[in-house]
Amino acid sequence: MTESTTPAAPALEARDVRVEIGDKTILHAADLTLEAGRLVAVVGPNGAGKSTLARAVAGMQKTAAGAIHWMGDDLGGLRGRKLALRRAFVPQRARVPDGLTVTEAVRIGRSPHLKPLQRPTRRDNEVVAAAMERTGVTQFAERKLTTLSGGELQRVQIAVALAQDAPVLMADEPTSHLDLGATVAVAKLLRGLADEGLAVMLVAHDLSLAAAVADTVVVMSAGRTVAAGPPLDTLTHERLEQVWGVDASVKAAGHHTALHVAWLGGAADHGDAS
Amino acid sequence: MRPAKLLFLALVLALLAGVPAAQAAAPKRIVALTPFSANTLAGLGVKPVGIGETPGDNERRASNLKGVKKLTLSHPNGPNMEELALLNPQLAFSSPTWAKGAKTMRDLGIKVVNADPVDVAGTVTQTTMIGKVVERESSAQQLAQRLKDQIAAARKSIRKHPRTLVVLGVGRTPFVLLPNSWGGDVVRKAGARLITAGVTSSSGFARISDETILKANPDVIIAIPHANSDDIPEVTKYLRNNPAWEDSRAVRNDKLFVSTDNSLLQANTNVADVIRKVRRVYLKN
Amino acid sequence: MRRTAVVVVLVVAVVAGLTASLALGAVDIPLQTVIDALTGNADPGPLRKIVLDLRLPRTVEAVAVGAALGVAGALLQGALANPLASPDVIGVTGGAGFGAVLILIVFPGSIALLPVGALFFGLLAAGIVFAIAWAGPNAGGPGRLILAGIAIAALFGAGMTSILVAYPDRVQSALFFIAGGLTSDGWSDLKVVWPYFAVGFAIAIALARPLDRLALGDDVAASLGARPRMIRLLSGVGAALLAAAAASLAGLLGFLGLVVPHAVRLASGTSSHTYVLPVSALGGSALLLAGDTLARTVRAPIEMPVGPFMVVIGVPLFLFLLRRAV
Numbered sequence: 001m002t003e004s005t006t007p008a009a010p011a012l013e014a015r016d017v018r019v020e021i022g023d024k025t026i027l028h029a030a031d032l033t034l035e036a037g038r039l040v041a042v043v044g045p046n047g048a049g050k051s052t053l054a055r056a057v058a059g060m061q062k063t064a065a066g067a068i069h070w071m072g073d074d075l076g077g078l079r080g081r082k083l084a085l086r087r088a089f090v091p092q093r094a095r096v097p098d099g100l101t102v103t104e105a106v107r108i109g110r111s112p113h114l115k116p117l118q119r120p121t122r123r124d125n126e127v128v129a130a131a132m133e134r135t136g137v138t139q140f141a142e143r144k145l146t147t148l149s150g151g152e153l154q155r156v157q158i159a160v161a162l163a164q165d166a167p168v169l170m171a172d173e174p175t176s177h178l179d180l181g182a183t184v185a186v187a188k189l190l191r192g193l194a195d196e197g198l199a200v201m202l203v204a205h206d207l208s209l210a211a212a213v214a215d216t217v218v219v220m221s222a223g224r225t226v227a228a229g230p231p232l233d234t235l236t237h238e239r240l241e242q243v244w245g246v247d248a249s250v251k252a253a254g255h256h257t258a259l260h261v262a263w264l265g266g267a268a269d270h271g272d273a274s
Numbered sequence: 275m276r277p278a279k280l281l282f283l284a285l286v287l288a289l290l291a292g293v294p295a296a297q298a299a300a301p302k303r304i305v306a307l308t309p310f311s312a313n314t315l316a317g318l319g320v321k322p323v324g325i326g327e328t329p330g331d332n333e334r335r336a337s338n339l340k341g342v343k344k345l346t347l348s349h350p351n352g353p354n355m356e357e358l359a360l361l362n363p364q365l366a367f368s369s370p371t372w373a374k375g376a377k378t379m380r381d382l383g384i385k386v387v388n389a390d391p392v393d394v395a396g397t398v399t400q401t402t403m404i405g406k407v408v409e410r411e412s413s414a415q416q417l418a419q420r421l422k423d424q425i426a427a428a429r430k431s432i433r434k435h436p437r438t439l440v441v442l443g444v445g446r447t448p449f450v451l452l453p454n455s456w457g458g459d460v461v462r463k464a465g466a467r468l469i470t471a472g473v474t475s476s477s478g479f480a481r482i483s484d485e486t487i488l489k490a491n492p493d494v495i496i497a498i499p500h501a502n503s504d505d506i507p508e509v510t511k512y513l514r515n516n517p518a519w520e521d522s523r524a525v526r527n528d529k530l531f532v533s534t535d536n537s538l539l540q541a542n543t544n545v546a547d548v549i550r551k552v553r554r555v556y557l558k559n
Numbered sequence: 560m561r562r563t564a565v566v567v568v569l570v571v572a573v574v575a576g577l578t579a580s581l582a583l584g585a586v587d588i589p590l591q592t593v594i595d596a597l598t599g600n601a602d603p604g605p606l607r608k609i610v611l612d613l614r615l616p617r618t619v620e621a622v623a624v625g626a627a628l629g630v631a632g633a634l635l636q637g638a639l640a641n642p643l644a645s646p647d648v649i650g651v652t653g654g655a656g657f658g659a660v661l662i663l664i665v666f667p668g669s670i671a672l673l674p675v676g677a678l679f680f681g682l683l684a685a686g687i688v689f690a691i692a693w694a695g696p697n698a699g700g701p702g703r704l705i706l707a708g709i710a711i712a713a714l715f716g717a718g719m720t721s722i723l724v725a726y727p728d729r730v731q732s733a734l735f736f737i738a739g740g741l742t743s744d745g746w747s748d749l750k751v752v753w754p755y756f757a758v759g760f761a762i763a764i765a766l767a768r769p770l771d772r773l774a775l776g777d778d779v780a781a782s783l784g785a786r787p788r789m790i791r792l793l794s795g796v797g798a799a800l801l802a803a804a805a806a807s808l809a810g811l812l813g814f815l816g817l818v819v820p821h822a823v824r825l826a827s828g829t830s831s832h833t834y835v836l837p838v839s840a841l842g843g844s845a846l847l848l849a850g851d852t853l854a855r856t857v858r859a860p861i862e863m864p865v866g867p868f869m870v871v872i873g874v875p876l877f878l879f880l881l882r883r884a885v
Contacts, residue, residue, distance in 0.1 A: 060781045084784030091778035095640065099830030100774055111772050112784050116765075160779065329861070346860050349731045350663075354860035355613050355743040356585040362605040373670045374663075374732070374742070381745040382612060442728075449728060479728040 009072040010035045011168045011199040012087070014057045017066030019049070026052045028223040030066075033216075034168055034201055039194035041202045041210035041231075044220035045244055050203045051092070051172050053220065058089045058170055070168075084112035087168040088161035092176065102140045102148070102156050106132055109163030131162035135189060151182025158189060169193060170201045175209065187213050211235055211250045212257035219243055300409035301365040301385070305345070307352060311367035311389035312339055313543040314401055317417050318410045324361045326353060336543075351375035355382070367404065391541040392478065393459040394549075398422050401543075424546035425463070432465035434559035436493035439469045439524070440538065442479060443499035443513075449479040451498075457538030460545065461496065464552040465559050484518030495524040496531050496538070496556050503534045531556050562834060565827045569841040573622075576848025580618040581610065583852055585859040613743040620741055620749060621851045622844045623756050624809045627801035629843025630763045632816030633823075633836050634801075637770040638794035639701040645817035646802030648705055649795055652813070653712035654684025655806030657719045659736050664722055664729045674748045674807035678755065681803030684711050689795055693788075704795065738864035739812035741851050748808055755804035762797030763836055766790060770832040812847075814870055818877055819843045825880040846873055 012034035019027040027049045034040055042050045055061040057068055059075055068075040070086045078086070088109070109131070110124045132138045135155040140148060148156065154174055161169055171190065175183040183206070191213045194200040204210040210217055211231035219227040219234060221243045227234050237249040247262040306312035307326030315322050316336035325335070327344045343361065345353035352372030359382055366379055369390035376386045389404055391397045398418050405414020440451040440461050451458040452470050455478025462468050469490045473480045499509050510532045514525055524530050537548045553559055582593050588606050595601035596610035628646065635644040646652055658680025662673045691707040692700075719737075723730050735742070769790045772780045777787040802816065819842045823835055850869035855862050 058782070060778065080784035080786070082784070084782065087782075089778065089782035091776065091782075094779050095774070095776035097640070097774045097830060099824055099828065104829070104831060105775060108771055108775060108779075109783070111768065114768070116768070157775075157779075160775065161782070164783065348861050350735045351742055351862075354585045354862065356609050357860050359609045359613060360586045360605045362608075370667070371732070373667055374673075374744075377671055377747070378742075378744050381747055382608065477726065477728050481727065 009069075012057060012068070012070055012201075014053075014068045015066060017053060017056050017068065018064045019052050019056050019061060020064045025064075026223055027056065030056075030220065030223070030225045031228070032057055032201075032218060032225070033228075034199040036167060036199045037194060037197050038215040039191060039200040039202060039213055040216045040218060041204050041214035042218045042220060043204055043207060043210050043235075047222075048220040049223045050220050053225075054089075054170055054172050054201065054203050058087055059083050060089065081112045084164060084166065086166055087170060088164040088166045090157050090161045090169070090171040090174060092172045092174070094157055096145050096153065098144075098146055100145050101142050102132070102137055102145065102159075103128065103142065105145055105156060106137075106159045106163050109160040110165075112164060127165055128163050131159040134162060134193075135159040136185070149182070151178050151185060154178060154182065154186055155189065158186070162193075167197075168199045168201070172203045173205060174202070176205055183209065206259075207235060207240075207248075207250060208257050208259040211252065211259075301363075301407075303361065303363045303365075304408065305353075305358065305361060305363040305366040305384075306389075307345070307347065307366060307368045307372065308390045308541070309335065310391060310397065310400070310541045310543060311404060312336070314389070314404050314417070315367075315408070317401075317543065318405060318408065318413045320408050320410060323363055324353075324358070347372070351378065355379075358382075358384075365407070392454065392456050394425060394463045394545055397541060397543065397545050398425075421543070421546070425549065428546040428549040428553070429463060429465070432553070432559050434557065435465050435467050436529075436557055436559065437469055437490070438466035438494040438496065438557065439487065439490070439492040440496045441498065442539070443497060443509075448481075448497075450482050451538070452478050452480060454478045456541050457498070460538060460548055461552055461556075464549045464557055466494065466552075466557055484516075487518045487522070491522050492524050493527070494529045494531070494556055495519060495522065496533060496552075498533050498538055506532045506534060529556075562827045562829060565823065566838060566841070569838065569845055572845035573841055573848065576845050576852065577618060577622070579852045580621060580848050581614050583856050584609070584614055585855065612745050616746045616749055617741055617743050617851070618848070620808050621847045623749075623753075624741070624805040624812070625815065625843035625845070625847030626840035627756055627759060627805040627843070628812060628816040628847075629819040629823075629839035629841075630760065630836055631798040631801040631805070632818075633820035633832070633839040634763055634766065634770070634794045634798045635816075636820050637773065637832050637835070638791045638798075639704060640773065641701060641705065642821065643817070644705070645813070646798055646805075647708075647712060647813060647816070649708045649799060649802075650684035650688040650711035650715065651681045651799050651802040652806060652811050653715035653719070655681030655803055656737065656811050657684075657715040657722075659807070659810070660719045660722050660733045663733045663736060664726045667729070667732070671747075674751050677807035678752060678803050680715070681806055682799055684715050685795065685799035685803070687711050689792065693792065701791070704791070735864055736810040739810040739866040740854060740862070740864035741809050742862070752804040752807055755800045759797050759801035759804065760840075762793055762800070766794055766797065767833045767836050770794065770836075774830065809847075809865070812866060812869075814866065814873065815843055815846060818873055819846065822873075822877055822880055825883075 010033050014032040017027055017030045030053045032053060044050050052061060056063050070078060106128050110120060110128060113124060132141060135158050137155050137159055140152060175186050187209055190200055190202060214231055216228060217231045217234045218225055219239060227239060232250060232252060235250045240246060240248045249260050251258050251260055304322045305324040306315050306322040312322060312325040313336045316338050322342060324343045324345050325339060326347045328347045345357055347353055352375035355378055363384055365385045367389040368376055368386050370388055379386050387407055389400055391400050398421050401418040401421055402414050405411050438461055440457055441448045442451060450470060452475060453459060453462055453468055458468055469492050473482050497513050514520060514530055519525050582590050586609055592601060592606055593610050596607045601607040631646045635648060636642060655677040658676035659673055662669055662676040688707045688711045692704040723733060769785055772783050772785040773787055773790055780787045820835060820839045823838045823842050824830055846869055849872055850865045853868045854865045857863060
């Protein structure tokens with residue numbers, strides 16, 4: 001690796017983000033860095049502030065403090081279309097309207113690129129087709145959204161985000177409500193997108209999934225980022241005990257990643273001498 | 275010099291005679307939307323090109339108005355504007371009830387004058403007014419005087435002044451006719467003392483509570499329901515059983531009367547006859 | 560394509576409606592005379608006057624009001640993501656009814672101010688609804704807007720009923736307005752309200768694409784750089800202008816704003832606003848032209864309120880579309 005070139009500014013650099021909603025402080029101090037070609041998974045217990053952090057850095061949630069820079073530009077100066085060209089956000093559960101086909105939905109993703117009364121160009125249609133191809137939903141092109149399964153819908157949502165053609169893709173718990181097969185499909189998709197050069201951020205519940213797909217895992221607890229690093233180094237037994245309060249560990253072997261959990265309590269609870 | 279002077283005089287006279295002719299001629303095509311204006315015009319020898327008629331109308335109309343085009347009147351505009359426009363009138367005698375239509379009529383270039391009296395004295399003054407508008411002033415003077423005399427005759431020798439309640443039945447809620455309504459004024463001119471319990475209303479109608487009626491205890495009740503003449507017995511029976519009225523002097527003395535024609539609701543030129551009927555049938559004075 | 564077919568059918572319906580509206584009425588006027596009057600070739604006289612001063616402005620009003628209500632309904636259904644949304648929901652109809660009845664019954668001498676009264680109170684009611692909906696927690700959310708709209712509509716509705724009860728002998732004059740219908744009033748009312756139609760339609764055109772961005776939810780819209788709350792507010796403003804102007808001309812016409820956008824979506828199979836907004840305008844105009852022509856001719860010379868006729872035409876059509884969709 002040549003060190004002569006200075007590294008490009010990271011896609012997203014967020015430091016000491018603080019978010020207050022009403023008189024409650026949801027995020028005290030959270031940090032996050034996203035770089036092209038790398039997948040970052042943000043994990044933590046419920047209420048830790050994972051979604052809030054994702055929305056805050058995406059410019060969808062007001063912050064009380066913190067330095068957030070997208071490709072070197074301060075978030076405060078980026079609005080609307082300009083921000084939409086830098087990042088695409090896939091919410092946890094999007095609305096599924098009646099009467100909209102998959103193609104029409106994915107086309108909506110092109111809107112930051114369209115001037116007010118301009119018709120979609122050939123390039124726009126090509127991007128839409130490519131996004132649908134990449135997410136494997138081309139076969140559903142003319143189907144109404146309301147006829148799709150959960151997994152198919154999630155892939156369409158990702159296609160919408162891909163049509164936005166931004167260098168950063170952020171997904172808020174995209175697999176929380178999906179079955180195993182659909183989860184695997186989405187996992188492969190996201191990892192593949194990162195390998196192709198996108199900066200991908202994933203808020204996840206599922207620790208084994210996070211460990212399997214992520215280059216970096218960021219652990220959050222009570223509104224703070226408490227750890228960040230490679231999955232296996234970060235999701236240690238001690239950390240899992242400390243943050244989640246459970247006796248568990250993440251193990252990787254070959255292509256498989258697993259979360260081993262003492263579901264019915266640890267050695268201490270059973271009075272076994274370890 | 276004399277022929278020249280005569281000529282000069284003749285010229286001046288001719289000019290003077292021509293001047294009024296040069297001014298705006300009396301309106302030729304007139305529409306009379308109210309029964310009062312229609313009958314007054316007939317009395318002045320002026321034939322309108324159209325007269326107004328409300329559905330279910332049983333208004334008395336002068337015989338020389340037969341054959342005149344009837345325009346059906348309905349809320350909110352009054353006559354159908356297309357039918358009215360087809361008659362191409364220059365003037366319409368209307369009523370404040372059709373105020374919305376008056377605006378459209380004016381936009382169509384028709385002059386609109388209200389001719390719908392709300393009291394007995396108004397029949398005389400509006401006769402004169404109509405005469406002025408259609409330039410039959412001397413005929414109108416005579417007509418107005420005749421009307422005045424008829425009314426005075428109808429009001430002669432009033433012996434009694436019974437306390438009277440005049441009620442308009444609108445659905446199940448009755449409205450009292452106040453002195454500033456047509457019917458209220460007619461009944462008063464016929465000698466009655468109108469019961470109003472001190473209520474006033476610019477429209478001439480007011481809802482007063484049944485308790486007030488009970489307390490007031492009228493000698494005569496005249497009820498004007500929305501009904502046909504064949505329904506009078508049924509309606510009378512129903513009204514007689516109204517708890518607010520059944521113990522009143524009027525009901526006990528069989529002085530509850532039902533009127534189904536428009537004579538107490540709508541001004542017309544036969545006002546003297548109406549006063550006479552009220553005296554003879556209802557007030558018995 | 561279904562979408563093209565629907566547009567073609569509606570255009571034909573509008574043209575037929577225009578013809579019928581100009582050619583039919585209480586007075587029989589031969590078609591040639593009507594054409595002559597419109598092209599400036601007719602002799603001056605009552606027939607020409609009827610066509611140009613009574614039927615033509617009324618036809619224009621029917622087109623404008625029908626289009627306005629259709630578009631207002633489509634704007635609100637898209638912005639609030641609620642199929643039950645209609646101009647009544649944002650309080651405009653209630654306010655307009657109150658304003659009109661106030662003039663008609665309490666100040667009948669100022670009858671010329673009727674459209675102004677309806678417009679003013681219609682916009683006032685909508686303004687109050689927006690102020691409530693945009694304050695406090697969850698500001699600008701559809702639920703808040705709908706609840707505020709229902710409350711304010713009820714308030715003004717009660718005001719209207721109170722006036723009617725206080726002056727029951729004058730109720731007749733207000734009845735026509737409440738039932739909803741056009742009257743042959745010439746051009747004077749249109750001259751007062753046309754700017755509100757113009758601004759309302761302009762806002763609708765500008766919002767067609769932004770409303771599509773709301774289709775997948777507020778989060779996706781924000782991701783795309785759109786501002787959901789601003790879009791919702793502007794939709795409300797546009798709908799309020801259109802509905803208030805419509806009410807000042809045609810009274811309290813319900814049904815159209817709610818049903819026409821649905822019918823358009825069911826018939827064409829699409830929810831895209833760039834299609835639904837203009838086609839709802841066509842559908843609304845067609846329906847009102849048909850209804851008004853019937854209302855004027857069925858019991859001529861008496862003019863019936865338009866509402867029942869629109870319902871008689873529209874409901875079977877709507878039920879038919881509904882069955883096919885399900």
